[in-house]
Amino acid sequence: MFKYYFEQVNGVEIxxxxxxxxxxxxxxxxxxxxxxxxxxSYIDEMKNLPITKTPKS
Amino acid sequence: MELEKFSYDNKIVKYFxxxxxxxxxxxxxxxxxxxxxxxxxxxxxDLQYTTFGRVRPLHTNAIIxxxxxxxxxxxxxxxxxxxxxxxxYNDTLSWINFYGWQLILLAAAITxxxxxxxSKEYAELEWPIDIAITLIWVVFGINMIGTIIKRxxxxxxxxxxxxxxxxxxxxxxxxxxxxxxxxxxxxxYSWYAGVQDALVQWWYGHNAVAFFLTTPFLGIMYxxxxxxxxxxxxxxxxxxxxxxxxIFIYIWAGPHHLLYTSLPDWAQSLGVVFSIMLLxxxxxxxxxxxxxxxxxxxxxxxxxVLKFMVVAVTAYGMATFEGPMLSLKNVSAIAHYTDWIVxxxxxxxxxxxxxxxxxxxxxxxxxxxxTELFSRSLANTHFWLGTLGIxxxxxxxxxxxxxxxxxxxxxxxxxxxxxxxxxxxxxxxLPMYMLRAVGGSLYLSGVLIMIFNLMKTAGKGSFxxxxxxxxxxxxxxxxxxxxxxSVLERKPIIFTVLxxxxxxxxxxxxxxPTFLIKSNVPTIASVKPYTPLELHGRDIxxxxxxxxxxxxxxxxxxxxxxxxxxxxxxxxxxxDHPFLWGSKRTGPDLAREGVGKLKKxxxxxxxxxxxxxxxxxxxxxxxxxxxxEQMIDKELTPGKINALRTxxxxxxxxxxxxxxxxxxxxxKGITENLAAEDIEISDDAxxxxxxxxxxxxxxxxxxxx
Numbered sequence: 113m114f115k116y117y118f119e120q121v122n123g124v125e126i127x128x129x130x131x132x133x134x135x136x137x138x139x140x141x142x143x144x145x146x147x148x149x150x151x152x153s154y155i156d157e158m159k160n161l162p163i164t165k166t167p168k169s
Numbered sequence: 170m171e172l173e174k175f176s177y178d179n180k181i182v183k184y185f186x187x188x189x190x191x192x193x194x195x196x197x198x199x200x201x202x203x204x205x206x207x208x209x210x211x212x213x214x215d216l217q218y219t220t221f222g223r224v225r226p227l228h229t230n231a232i233i234x235x236x237x238x239x240x241x242x243x244x245x246x247x248x249x250x251x252x253x254x255x256x257x258y259n260d261t262l263s264w265i266n267f268y269g270w271q272l273i274l275l276a277a278a279i280t281x282x283x284x285x286x287x288s289k290e291y292a293e294l295e296w297p298i299d300i301a302i303t304l305i306w307v308v309f310g311i312n313m314i315g316t317i318i319k320r321x322x323x324x325x326x327x328x329x330x331x332x333x334x335x336x337x338x339x340x341x342x343x344x345x346x347x348x349x350x351x352x353x354x355x356x357x358y359s360w361y362a363g364v365q366d367a368l369v370q371w372w373y374g375h376n377a378v379a380f381f382l383t384t385p386f387l388g389i390m391y392x393x394x395x396x397x398x399x400x401x402x403x404x405x406x407x408x409x410x411x412x413x414x415x416i417f418i419y420i421w422a423g424p425h426h427l428l429y430t431s432l433p434d435w436a437q438s439l440g441v442v443f444s445i446m447l448l449x450x451x452x453x454x455x456x457x458x459x460x461x462x463x464x465x466x467x468x469x470x471x472x473x474v475l476k477f478m479v480v481a482v483t484a485y486g487m488a489t490f491e492g493p494m495l496s497l498k499n500v501s502a503i504a505h506y507t508d509w510i511v512x513x514x515x516x517x518x519x520x521x522x523x524x525x526x527x528x529x530x531x532x533x534x535x536x537x538x539x540t541e542l543f544s545r546s547l548a549n550t551h552f553w554l555g556t557l558g559i560x561x562x563x564x565x566x567x568x569x570x571x572x573x574x575x576x577x578x579x580x581x582x583x584x585x586x587x588x589x590x591x592x593x594x595x596x597x598x599l600p601m602y603m604l605r606a607v608g609g610s611l612y613l614s615g616v617l618i619m620i621f622n623l624m625k626t627a628g629k630g631s632f633x634x635x636x637x638x639x640x641x642x643x644x645x646x647x648x649x650x651x652x653x654x655s656v657l658e659r660k661p662i663i664f665t666v667l668x669x670x671x672x673x674x675x676x677x678x679x680x681x682p683t684f685l686i687k688s689n690v691p692t693i694a695s696v697k698p699y700t701p702l703e704l705h706g707r708d709i710x711x712x713x714x715x716x717x718x719x720x721x722x723x724x725x726x727x728x729x730x731x732x733x734x735x736x737x738x739x740x741x742x743x744x745d746h747p748f749l750w751g752s753k754r755t756g757p758d759l760a761r762e763g764v765g766k767l768k769k770x771x772x773x774x775x776x777x778x779x780x781x782x783x784x785x786x787x788x789x790x791x792x793x794x795x796x797x798e799q800m801i802d803k804e805l806t807p808g809k810i811n812a813l814r815t816x817x818x819x820x821x822x823x824x825x826x827x828x829x830x831x832x833x834x835x836x837k838g839i840t841e842n843l844a845a846e847d848i849e850i851s852d853d854a855x856x857x858x859x860x861x862x863x864x865x866x867x868x869x870x871x872x873x874x
Contacts, residue, residue, distance in 0.1 A: 128439050131678050135417065135446075142413050146406045154324070159401040161252060161326045162392050 173321065173642050176635035177250045179537045181263045183632065185243035186530060188271055190620060192235025193526075195278070197613045199228035204606040206791070207755070208599045210782065213791035218282040220791045222714025226293045227281045232518065233291060233381065235274045240526040241385040242266065242309070245332050247533060248392040249316055252326045254640040258315025262308050269305035273298060284712035285355040288747055289370045291377050292346050296357045299347040306343070310336045317661040321640040325661065327408040331388030333661070334416045334668045338380040341672065346373035350812045352805065356708070358812055363742025364431055365684060367750055372423035372676065379419040382517065386525055387415070390458050390482065393529050397474045403460035407453055415450040416668060418443050420675035425496035428505065429724040430750060431739040436679060437498070443675075444496035451489035458482040473548035477528030480556060484520020488513060503578075506720055506754040508598070509570030512563045519559045519612055527551065527619060534623045540630025547622045551615040558612025562605050569601035578728045586731055591757040596787050693740035696869045698818045699862075701832040704809055705801050706862025709855050710749070713793065720751035721760040721866065734761035734867065741870060744818045756790060761867035771839055772846045774860045796856040803829050803853070835861060 206212045206221045213220045246263065250256060257263050276298050280286075286293040294302070313336060317325065346369055349357040359366050395402050402408060424432060424440025459482055462469060469475045491513050495504050504510060535542050542548060576594040579587040588594050699707060710716070723729050725736040737760055742748055761767050769777075776783065779797065781790035807825035814820045820828075836852040839860055843850060850856065 127678055128435060128442065131421065131439060131675070132442070134674060134678075135443075138417060139414060142410060146409050150406070150409070155405045158324060158326060159405045161322070161324075162248075162328075162395045163399060163401060 171641065172639040174637070174639045175256050176637050178246070178257050178260060178263065178634075179632070179636055180634045181257070181260075181267060182243050182247045182533065183537060183634075184267055185239050185246060186533065188267070189236055189239035189243060189526065190530070190616075190623075192231055192239060192274060193616060194613070194620070196228055196231030196236050197609070197616065199224055199231055201606065201609045201613060203228050204602065204609050207789060208602040208606070210789050210791055215792050215794055217284065217713075217793075217795045220713065220793070222717050222791075223282050223284060223286075225717045226286060226290075226714060227278065229291060230277050230281060230293060231274070233377070234270075234277065237382060237518075237522050237526070238270065238274075240522075240529070241335075241381075241389070242270070243533070244389040244393070244526075244529055245313070245385060248328055248389065249313060249332065252322065252329060252392065253316055253320035254322045254638065255316055255320045258312050258319060262312040262315075266305060266309045266312060269301065269308065273301050273305060276301070280355060283355075284714075286711060286714065287349065287357065287359065288711040288714070288716055288749060289346065289359065289366075290374050290752065292343075292370070292373060295355045296347070296349050296351050297354060299343070299349075302343060303340070303347075306336070306340055310340065314661060314665065321643050323643060325664070326392070327402075327405065327412060328388035328392040330412050330664070330668075331384045331391070333665050334412070334672070335380050335385045335388070337665055337669050338376065338384070338416070338420070338672050341669070341676070342373045342376050342380065345676075346370060350816050352808045352812045356805070358809075358816060359747035360816055361746070361748075362817070363745045363748050364433075364739045366746065366748040367427055367430065367742075368424065368432060368436065368680070370748070371426040372420075372679065375423040375426055376420055378514075378517070379422075380416075382522055383419075384416065386522060387411075387454055389525060389529060390454075390478070393525075393532060394458055394461055394478050394482075397472070397478060397528070397532050398462055398465045398468070400461065400465060403457050403463065407457050411450050411453045411457060413671065415447075415454065417671045417675070418447050418450060420672045421679060422447055422496065424679070425501070426752065427750075428496070428498050428501040429726070430722050431737050431742065433739070439679060441496050441498060445493045448490065448493040451492075452486060455482055455486035455489065458485075473542075473545060473552055474528045474532045476549070476552050477524045477531065477555075480552075481521050481524035481528060484516055484524065484559070488517035488521060491516070502724070502726065503574045504570060505724075506752070507570035507574050508566040508601070508753075509574070510753065512566035512570060515562050515566070516559065519555070519562060523612070524555065527555070527616075530619070530623060534626050535630065538627050538630030538632050540626060543622050543625035543629060547618055551618045551622070554611050554615035554618065558608045558610075558615060561608030561611060563608070565601035565604035565608070569598035569605075572601075573598055577732070578726070580728070580731075586728065589732070591732075592785055592787055595755070595789060599789070693738065693743075693870060696741055696743060698744045698813070698820060699865065700835055701806050701810065701828040702801075702835040702858050702861045703865045704813075705806070705832070705855075706858035706860070706865075707749075708809075709796065709859045710862055711747075715759075716749045716751040718751075718753065718755035718790075720754050720758045722750040723758055723760050729758070733758045734765045734767065735870065738870065744813075746813060746816055746818070759863070759866055763864040764867040767867075768864075770846075771842050771860050771864070772848060774863055775843060775848055775850070775856060778856055778859065793856075796859060797850065797854055799855045800851065800853040801832075801855055801858050803832065806832060 202212065203221055203224045206224065217223070246257065277294055280295060280298065281293060285295045287295060313332060317329065348360040350360060351357045361369050391402055391408060421443035422440055424436045425444045428437050428441070459479070462475070462479065469479055494500055495513060531542060531548055573594045576588045576597060581587050723733045723736045730736055773784065777785070778793045780792050781788040806828045810820050810825040810828050833852065836857045839857050840850055840852050
């Protein structure tokens with residue numbers, strides 16, 4: 113059960129800094145992966161997935 | 170490679186489609202009723218079940234969970250099977266999902282007009298229904314992940330990523346925000362109080378928009394738009410970036426609903442920063458949708474399905490540009506509490522969700538009934554009625570919002586408020602409210618045309634309940650080391666866990682510091698728990714949905730402190746389960762209603778609740794005659810005291826046994842005071858409790874007189 117009185121969170125500014133850093137690193141990694149780590153054949157296959165016809169019986 | 174024969178389940182899609190349309194009409198009628206009530210109070214019918222405070226949550230819940238929710242299930246159940254080349258994991262689960270969801274909606278449609286509400290926006294449903302939602306949602310999740318595991322398609326298309334993120338995040342949001350302590354079968358108190366309750370609520374509320382109204386429909390866009398345009402999505406790489414950055418950022422943005430409130434500043438800033446960043450993935454998604462149509466724009470002129478989708482994606486772009494702009498503190502200072510926000514959410518709701526759903530249905534129904542659309546021109550008529558409806562809805566409300574905010578803030582040369590009387594700012598914008606109702610009617614008439622068109626379409630075709638298909642089975646790769654799970658089977662689970670981590674990071678970093686505590690020094694020593702009578706009054710305030718029109722949160726602006734009194738502090742709300750800050754001021758703020766220059770006599774409140782128009786000429790507030798006939802249920806007092814003590818309100822041990830004595834004494838004081846003005850009323854009438862509560866507001870802190 114928590115109580116309700118805020119204390120001055122010491123060094124509260126660290127929280128937004130942490131969040132921004134996490135996000136930035138994540139996003140840079142994501143960009144690198146999307147443009148370097150994924151090959152074109154996968155992209156092409158996935159791109160066309162919804163519109164390729166399933167063979168009918 | 171041997172082909173396996175199987176069939177797609179269209180029947181479940183058909184049922185969800187019908188349910189979505191039925192609830193859509195009901196929800197829009199509720200919305201239209203609410204819109205009319207706002208300029209024509211007689212439309213409240215003096216009945217508690219049809220009063221604005223109860224109709225508005227009925228409208229929002231029916232739209233979100235009935236119209237949009239059922240459409241989401243329809244869209245997911247159809248596309249998931251085809252993208253994975255597999256029938257749904259288990260038909261029984263599909264039908265439990267369908268009937269369970271409709272029963273939940275039915276329960277909502279019954280309980281909300283009866284006044285059973287938690288007051289937390291879009292989470293108004295009481296605790297038994299919350300539990301039912303959790304169970305049915307888990308059934309949906311098992312069915313979806315089961316289908317993914319038994320798939321015949323090696324890779325998961327991006328739409329499915331969005332579906333998985335939707336499932337995971339909505340589960341987390343719903344469970345965390347719905348932690349409440351039951352008093353009776355249909356009454357509970359939020360586990361959190363005040364500032365923390367507000368943060369949790371808007372973390373939920375904002376992400377309901379993100380993960381119920383946005384991510385499933387982005388998935389739907391990534392499937393149905395390429396289908397309708399018959400060309401692949403513009404950039405699959407962009408869609409990957411779009412997905413991860415969107416779910417990662419969206420979860421942080423909740424505090425932008427609480428700018429300039431008592432929420433700690435650092436949390437507000439965090440919300441603002443991430444809201445601004447959110448523009449990038451949102452527009453990435455919009456551009457990906459629109460660019461898919463490059464080279465196919467000639468077909469957009471012809472095909473109603475594409476028309477609807479183009480406007481939907483454009484509306485998405487507009488709403489997601491406006492959102493970050495509104496989350497700038499200086500813009501929020503103007504827009505918050507006004508109709509600007511209502512316009513904003515309806516550009517998203519009517520434009521993005523509504524039009525994408527219509528486009529999807531116009532494409533789905535002919536497909537499932539193996540025929541052509543009955544009438545293209547009727548679909549075009551629907552398109553134009555809907556588009557005009559959105560314009561007639563949004564533009565007047567932008568004007569109304571900015572007009573009202575400007576009037577609230579205007580000072581004369583001597584430094585006094587120009588419009589001291591709040592009502593002047595309401596009367597000024599009533600014509601805009603009328604136009605909004607016109608817009609809503611246009612939009613609804615378009616939907617009725619769609620229903621006719623789709624029924625005719627179904628009538629001339631023949632429904633294929635189980636669509637035959639065949640595809641080669643996936644090769645299972647056995648991992649060395651004795652595991653029988655294949656890599657393939659693990660991937661969706663790993664993916665689900667990764668999505669969960671992405672959204673939990675944001676949630677945790679925002680919540681943890683806010684829940685840090687100082688264990689022994691109260692922030693404001695003079696803040697005391699509510700008396701039993703005030704508590705009953707507060708619960709009546711919640712039941713009647715007063716927080717739909719009245720805020721209790723004074724922002725630190727000169728015009729607000731001038732109009733209402735001292736600005737609100739975090740410490741004032743420590744016993745407020747749930748918080749009642751509100752998010753719209755159709756009427757004035759009530760945080761200081763019981764003190765200072767705003768204080769009114771008991772008899773004023775008495776007559777004002779009985780007939781607001783008599784007391785304040787031109788008021789659009791409904792009358793509440795039933796409060797004068799219904800009696801407080803004193804038997805609930807001990808249970809309420811106990812429940813609140815459980816969540817940390819410091820009522821003394823054993824107080825529940827004597828609480829009703831205090832209640833009677835306080836009620837007697839009010840009725841005697843009324844009797845002095847020749848008003849006869851029972852001590853136990855609900856109005857007495859409500860007056861007690863209203864007179865308490867703002868009492869706990871010293872205020873300027």
